[in-house]
Amino acid sequence: MKIVILGTGEVCRLLAPAFLSLGHEVVVGTRDPEATMAGNPRYRLLAARHPELRLVSFAAAAEAADRSGLVVNAISGPVCLAALIPLAESLTGQVVMDVSSPYDWSRPDAVLDPVNTDSLGEAVQRALPGSHVVKTLNTLAAQVMPEPGAVGPDHTVFLSGDDETAKARVGDLLRALGWRDVLDLGGIGTARATEMMLRLWIDASRALGTHLLGFKIVR
Amino acid sequence: MKIVILGTGEVCRLLAPAFLSLGHEVVVGTRDPEATMAGNPRYRLLAARHPELRLVSFAAAAEAADRSGLVVNAISGPVCLAALIPLAESLTGQVVMDVSSPYDWSRPDAVLDPVNTDSLGEAVQRALPGSHVVKTLNTLAAQVMPEPGAVGPDHTVFLSGDDETAKARVGDLLRALGWRDVLDLGGIGTARATEMMLRLWIDASRALGTHLLGFKIVR
Numbered sequence: 001m002k003i004v005i006l007g008t009g010e011v012c013r014l015l016a017p018a019f020l021s022l023g024h025e026v027v028v029g030t031r032d033p034e035a036t037m038a039g040n041p042r043y044r045l046l047a048a049r050h051p052e053l054r055l056v057s058f059a060a061a062a063e064a065a066d067r068s069g070l071v072v073n074a075i076s077g078p079v080c081l082a083a084l085i086p087l088a089e090s091l092t093g094q095v096v097m098d099v100s101s102p103y104d105w106s107r108p109d110a111v112l113d114p115v116n117t118d119s120l121g122e123a124v125q126r127a128l129p130g131s132h133v134v135k136t137l138n139t140l141a142a143q144v145m146p147e148p149g150a151v152g153p154d155h156t157v158f159l160s161g162d163d164e165t166a167k168a169r170v171g172d173l174l175r176a177l178g179w180r181d182v183l184d185l186g187g188i189g190t191a192r193a194t195e196m197m198l199r200l201w202i203d204a205s206r207a208l209g210t211h212l213l214g215f216k217i218v219r
Numbered sequence: 220m221k222i223v224i225l226g227t228g229e230v231c232r233l234l235a236p237a238f239l240s241l242g243h244e245v246v247v248g249t250r251d252p253e254a255t256m257a258g259n260p261r262y263r264l265l266a267a268r269h270p271e272l273r274l275v276s277f278a279a280a281a282e283a284a285d286r287s288g289l290v291v292n293a294i295s296g297p298v299c300l301a302a303l304i305p306l307a308e309s310l311t312g313q314v315v316m317d318v319s320s321p322y323d324w325s326r327p328d329a330v331l332d333p334v335n336t337d338s339l340g341e342a343v344q345r346a347l348p349g350s351h352v353v354k355t356l357n358t359l360a361a362q363v364m365p366e367p368g369a370v371g372p373d374h375t376v377f378l379s380g381d382d383e384t385a386k387a388r389v390g391d392l393l394r395a396l397g398w399r400d401v402l403d404l405g406g407i408g409t410a411r412a413t414e415m416m417l418r419l420w421i422d423a424s425r426a427l428g429t430h431l432l433g434f435k436i437v438r
Contacts, residue, residue, distance in 0.1 A: 216437050
């Protein structure tokens, strides 16, 4: 299928090759493609390794999206809403996999915003009212998202979203990446639960001295 | 050792027999012992089964605490601070194991208070400035706290606290109850992380149809 990745940061650089290796077509959207190629050496390296990747503007990427494929919101949490709102019409009917965190990594504290009475997943759904938003993979280091085995054989990835067909499509993609325990928590409101786990991820990473960790719901 | 449990709810009813069976002396504190015996039939049943349990007022329980033992805050989250503040002087120098959640179970929503920029664990530490507060067991159903095997052989219990000796004592008690993976997250500020997991516990319990679940940090 065709997968559009919005954002050219670490998440894009790790997910794009994994999607390509599964045989998917990948289009990457960025604010300014020329600026990305000039000023983002890590993305340039990715593009050199994978000449089949297409890099276009956010607007062109949203236009290129296919309703039988999916769109990944891999834009940094604090700024993603401003980037997504202008794309709402183009993304109508699309499945949007949202992996963002309501967290500004440049801040020294670990304060989430929004939190508790709202979530970034819900805010993305409100920003894209015609799309089917599925929150997932946001409880993990980017390195682990496409490679669950980097942590261990058995840990849990979560799905939150209001559309069952959209969740099934995202779940299939996750299983193709090697995820075995894909847990559907319910509607997009359950993104509050997984976004709030970021705090534990930060503290446990510090305590254990590694970002390579996963959460298993033992039952 | 002598263990003082403050509160006569479900947590007390499940922890007290477990502590007794390990050979500890257990004193239970409540607002009004006569009212508890008259109006709390589940506690009355516990007391009938375990005549060695002593039920006294919060103030008498705090006075009875032993610096080589520990005190458990098993009072309902929203009201525990008001009950603890008058005990601060008596509890000076004591290890206080705080298992509370910043959550009002009678509310239909699942909103935490405090959250994100504060935690109930930190608030308990501020209410008891001379005590050594250790947050733990708050990520689990009460039934699982003293019996990790009720869920499965291997899941994680967390420790947050500023005093290493206090955390070591609580960790030893947890291991005696059967906990194998006791993860020290750091200072009491890390209670924010585990208190925020309540939301995932609620949503995952609903999705899986059971409260008998645990969180394993896979690494």
